[in-house]
Amino acid sequence: MSKKKKSGRPHQSFYAKHEAVILGSLSIVIIIGIWQACWSAGMISPLFFSSPSAIVKQFRYTLVEGTLLADMKYSGTNFAIGFVLAVITGVIAGVLIGWYRRLRLFCDPFLNAFYATPRIAMVPLIIIWFGIGIWSKVFIVFLSAFFPILVNTVGGVRALDRDLLRAAKAYCASDWQIFKTLAIPGSVPFILTGIRQGVALGLIGMVVGEMVGSSQGVGFMVAYGGQTFNTDTLFVGMIVIAFSGILLTWLAERLERRFSRWRPER
Amino acid sequence: MVKLSIEHLSKRYWFEREDREVLAVNDVSLAVEDGEFLAIVGPSGCGKTTLLNIVAGLLPYEEGTVSIDGKRVDGPGVDRAVVFQHSSLLPWRTIAGNVRYGMEMQRRFDEATMRERADHFVKMVGLNGFEKHFPNELSGGMQQRVNLARALAADPKVLLMDEPFAALDAQTREFMQSELLKIWSQDRKTVLFITHQINEAVYLADRVAVMSARPGRLKGVFKIPFGRPRTLSLKRDPQFLEIEDSIWQLIEEESQKLNMVLAEK
Ligand SMILES: Nc1ncnc2c1ncn2[C@@H]1O[C@H](COP(=O)(O)OP(=O)(O)OP(=O)(O)O)[C@@H](O)[C@H]1O
Numbered sequence: 001m002s003k004k005k006k007s008g009r010p011h012q013s014f015y016a017k018h019e020a021v022i023l024g025s026l027s028i029v030i031i032i033g034i035w036q037a038c039w040s041a042g043m044i045s046p047l048f049f050s051s052p053s054a055i056v057k058q059f060r061y062t063l064v065e066g067t068l069l070a071d072m073k074y075s076g077t078n079f080a081i082g083f084v085l086a087v088i089t090g091v092i093a094g095v096l097i098g099w100y101r102r103l104r105l106f107c108d109p110f111l112n113a114f115y116a117t118p119r120i121a122m123v124p125l126i127i128i129w130f131g132i133g134i135w136s137k138v139f140i141v142f143l144s145a146f147f148p149i150l151v152n153t154v155g156g157v158r159a160l161d162r163d164l165l166r167a168a169k170a171y172c173a174s175d176w177q178i179f180k181t182l183a184i185p186g187s188v189p190f191i192l193t194g195i196r197q198g199v200a201l202g203l204i205g206m207v208v209g210e211m212v213g214s215s216q217g218v219g220f221m222v223a224y225g226g227q228t229f230n231t232d233t234l235f236v237g238m239i240v241i242a243f244s245g246i247l248l249t250w251l252a253e254r255l256e257r258r259f260s261r262w263r264p265e266r
Numbered sequence: 267m268v269k270l271s272i273e274h275l276s277k278r279y280w281f282e283r284e285d286r287e288v289l290a291v292n293d294v295s296l297a298v299e300d301g302e303f304l305a306i307v308g309p310s311g312c313g314k315t316t317l318l319n320i321v322a323g324l325l326p327y328e329e330g331t332v333s334i335d336g337k338r339v340d341g342p343g344v345d346r347a348v349v350f351q352h353s354s355l356l357p358w359r360t361i362a363g364n365v366r367y368g369m370e371m372q373r374r375f376d377e378a379t380m381r382e383r384a385d386h387f388v389k390m391v392g393l394n395g396f397e398k399h400f401p402n403e404l405s406g407g408m409q410q411r412v413n414l415a416r417a418l419a420a421d422p423k424v425l426l427m428d429e430p431f432a433a434l435d436a437q438t439r440e441f442m443q444s445e446l447l448k449i450w451s452q453d454r455k456t457v458l459f460i461t462h463q464i465n466e467a468v469y470l471a472d473r474v475a476v477m478s479a480r481p482g483r484l485k486g487v488f489k490i491p492f493g494r495p496r497t498l499s500l501k502r503d504p505q506f507l508e509i510e511d512s513i514w515q516l517i518e519e520e521s522q523k524l525n526m527v528l529a530e531k
């Protein structure tokens with residue numbers, strides 16, 4: 001059986017199998033090549049822009065002699081603490097608010113107000129509260145990631161499939177059994193969507209928090225590079241942030257897909 | 267011995283928005299014997315699902331009585347199990363887990379018994395080897411078999427089925443009909459089977475009750491004289507066709523009356 005399956009598409013060339021990767025890498029290589037060529041030809045002012053070679057050089061420098069590792073560790077710690085707290089509290093609060101109608105009605109105005117306000121607008125206030133140590137950054141990450149996780153979890157718990165609910169009731173299921181066997185498993189894909197959104201928003205919170213009120217971290221590195229017209233450093237910071245974002249989102253997406261295995265439409 | 271008895275049952279739905287009520291079931295009386303397979307046919311919207319949901323204890327009712335073994339039905343109970351039109355399986359549970367589900371909710375069996383029964387009924391519906399699969403990996407017919415196994419595993423006294431094969435293609439449907447008869451013949455539970463295919467009702471049932479278009483009342487009950495086991499070739503028997511035809515006429519007559527009423531308005 002499995003042999004037959006494999007021979008289903010027998011004459012696939014190396015190119016056909018890896019088309020996406022090959023074309024994707026090709027575009028990156030060409031863009032970097034053109035960029036570097038323009039730079040070498042003196043068409044780009046080093047004040048406003050940087051070059052691949054300068055970025056690599058600066059990356060190596062900050063990594064070996066500068067504070068890149070320390071900055072990454074600092075940012076990573078803030079993000080990790082804030083994010084884990086957001087997942088734990090967001091899921092627990094979301095499940096409770098989704099399940100208990102009265103609690104939901106009670107919390108609704110407050111949630112709507114928070115959800116509609118860009119959390120970034122609260123950064124200065126949070127820095128006044130928590131100072132410029134790590135806890136203001138942790139709290140900003142927490143707040144940024146908390147709401148998407150909460151809102152999605154609430155939606156997931158509430159989106160109880162009516163057919164399944166009817167079946168459970170026909171078999172005399174108690175409220176607690178319905179909660180355990182329908183509401184919780186049914187909300188897992190929603191929670192994971194919330195986590196994926198939380199990753200993206202938490203990362204933004206982390207960078208903004210460090211830009212506004214910090215003397216460490218990758219966000220600070222970008223802000224400081226900008227203030228001192230050190231464009232190369234600025235680019236190193238941006239690229240580190242971009243890659244963390246891509247990596248974390250990719251991880252979250254994989255998790256999401258893995259747990260939604262039983263959902264055919266995903 | 268009468269297992270399930272329905273006496274003068276009526277059910278009204280109240281529409282808040284329009285401030286009017288709809289009579290969905292109108293004064294239905296019906297007695298189902300222990301071990302009898304009774305089918306209800308009727309046009310779409312005549313209140314078949316409403317009736318079944320009341321018997322299942324999923325819908326409250328005010329007028330009339332429904333009782334099982336002489337005990338009034340008010341709420342779901344372990345003496346009944348339902349096979350719904352849509353398979354309503356838990357997508358995140360495996361087949362084995364879904365077959366267990368009814369038993370788990372009812373908490374009547376211990377762990378070992380549940381495992382044993384789940385195993386037994388998965389085999390009975392011919393799904394051995396698929397225990398670890400998820401519902402979305404199964405065809406519609408297979409999903410309905412899981413649904414049936416889940417109901418049977420809960421060991422109900424009365425099995426309620428609401429158009430369980432309606433979503434299947436004609437061929438799978440016929441196959442499932444003969445499978446159902448085979449499974450049913452093993453322990454002859456009392457069955458209330460709802461369908462709008464006359465041919466399906468006549469093939470499966472000991473008696474066929476015909477409901478009229480809305481408001482659903484009982485038009486007549488046909489005794490099906492064929493012995494068991496039945497084979498699919500029965501569907502071409504002249505007597506079978508004759509019964510099918512007279513049921514058809516009864517429903518036809520009804521819809522003509524309805525048309526006349528509508529024309530008068
Ligand atoms: N939840 C409800 N609220 C209000 N009216 C309802 C409700 N469910 C059913 N009805 C009404 O009751 C009538 C009977 O509905 P029911 O679902 O029992 O019909 P049915 O015979 O099962 O039809 P079908 O063959 O299409 O499944 C319909 O005319 C419908 O308008």
Ligand SMILES: [Mg+2]
Binds near residue numbers: 314315316
């Ligand atoms: Mg129906």
